């Protein structure tokens with residue numbers, strides 16, 4: 718689960734929290750916002766706007782319990798990044814997506830040791846922090862070094 722940066726305030730929509738504020742220095746806030754909403758709040762938000770259909774978007778079964786599923790696994794606040802799937806299709810898709818963190822983990826193990834990584838961190842931490850998965854990997858890598 719991405720690190721919660723935003724909390725949901727009923728009347729005001731999404732608000733920036735303090736938890737990660739210092740890492741957000743110099744960031745283009747407008748662009749950054751949507752991709753880091755706390756997951757539960759994000760689900761609520763998407764559910765409100767992405768109307769639940771009668772059938773699973775994938776297998777077209779009706780009269781079945783539907784889950785709100787994320788497509789890109791980046792949990793964007795973009796309605797196009799979400800779909801209603803039956804439990805079975807949702808599980809299948811998530812299973813495929815589990816390969817991603819594994820590959821990313823291996824990549825980061827090597828990548829955090831390179832000069833390119835240090836330069837990237839210095840020049841533009843914002844690029845990296847924008848991606849919640851990368852951000853978490855880097856924080857983990859830092860912990861191990863400390």
Ligand SMILES: [Zn+2]
Nearest residue numbers: 773776803806
């Ligand atoms: Zn289905």
